[in-house]
Amino acid sequence: MVEGLTPPASNPDLDPVESGTYELGLDARETWGRWSLHAYETRIDDLIVLNSVFTPQNISESRIRGVEAEAGATLAGWLVNANATWLDAEIEDGPNEGNELPRRPDYSAQLDIDREFGRFSAGAGLTVAGDTYDKPANDDELDGYELVELRGGLKLAPDWRLQARISNLFNEDYETAAFYEQPGRVYFVTLRYQP
Numbered sequence: 001m002v003e004g005l006t007p008p009a010s011n012p013d014l015d016p017v018e019s020g021t022y023e024l025g026l027d028a029r030e031t032w033g034r035w036s037l038h039a040y041e042t043r044i045d046d047l048i049v050l051n052s053v054f055t056p057q058n059i060s061e062s063r064i065r066g067v068e069a070e071a072g073a074t075l076a077g078w079l080v081n082a083n084a085t086w087l088d089a090e091i092e093d094g095p096n097e098g099n100e101l102p103r104r105p106d107y108s109a110q111l112d113i114d115r116e117f118g119r120f121s122a123g124a125g126l127t128v129a130g131d132t133y134d135k136p137a138n139d140d141e142l143d144g145y146e147l148v149e150l151r152g153g154l155k156l157a158p159d160w161r162l163q164a165r166i167s168n169l170f171n172e173d174y175e176t177a178a179f180y181e182q183p184g185r186v187y188f189v190t191l192r193y194q195p
Contacts, residue, residue, distance in 0.1 A: 033073030
């Protein structure tokens with residue numbers, strides 16, 4: 001536990017969350033691959049968040065507007081998949097009116113490339129997320145981050161594969177919630193059976 005912090009308290013006065021979403025989207029398959037583009041707006045009543053003393057509370061009115069784009073194709077033998085999200089998430093009522101909703105970065109994106117080489121496979125991924133805030137008061141900024149992943153595999157038999165992965169290759173320090181640091185560089189080795 002972080003010194004000076006108390007454990008979260010309960011709040012018997014919480015109201016249930018209610019929301020409604022409008023979405024408009026386009027999806028297509030082309031000769032080169034596939035793509036999609038979606039825009040949406042979600043209005044939320046009584047969203048539950050933690051306040052500055054870690055007690056759950058309701059935000060009476062909030063709104064999230066977003067655009068999501070995705071594409072996938074095979075380029076020179078490499079399978080390439082990319083997606084990106086842009087958000088405008090705002091508190092619309094109460095003492096924090098006009099502030100950003102906590103833990104929702106303005107943008108995030110992911111790019112993955114993978115390829116098979118006979119019995120071998122190789123790939124890499126890049127994940128990017130922008131700055132955000134941990135609490136509705138917007139006085140505790142969480143920095144954005146960039147993560148790189150490398151992966152590879154070896155087909156041992158028709159149903160058996162050995163896989164290896166390195167996540168957070170550059171050992172970046174980052175938090176998606178205040179005081180909860182995410183793992184540094186992590187190594188995985190998996191023996192997979194899939195009939």
